[in-house]
Amino acid sequence: MEIEIRDGEEFIKLGQAMKKAGFVGSGVDAKFVIQDGLVKVNGEVDTRRGRKLYPGDSFEYNGETCIINE
Numbered sequence: 001m002e003i004e005i006r007d008g009e010e011f012i013k014l015g016q017a018m019k020k021a022g023f024v025g026s027g028v029d030a031k032f033v034i035q036d037g038l039v040k041v042n043g044e045v046d047t048r049r050g051r052k053l054y055p056g057d058s059f060e061y062n063g064e065t066c067i068i069n070e
Contacts, residue, residue: 002068003021012052014039014059015031015034015049018061023061024061027049034048038061041053041057043060
């Protein structure tokens with residue numbers, strides 16, 4: 001799966017990306033799964049909901065992977 005950053009933006013935050021990808025239903029859901037260490041960014045667990053993702057980064061949750069595009 002791939003998602004794109006909005007025009008004019010250089011990054012997207014992890015919580016927002018999870019919602020946009022449909023991995024979670026709300027920001028609150030994203031907060032909990034990220035804080036619980038269930039999300040990997042570029043292959044490593046990251047517990048920061050505000051982690052900035054740039055084109056080429058990827059994140060994984062529940063067996064699904066999403067790549068950030070421009």
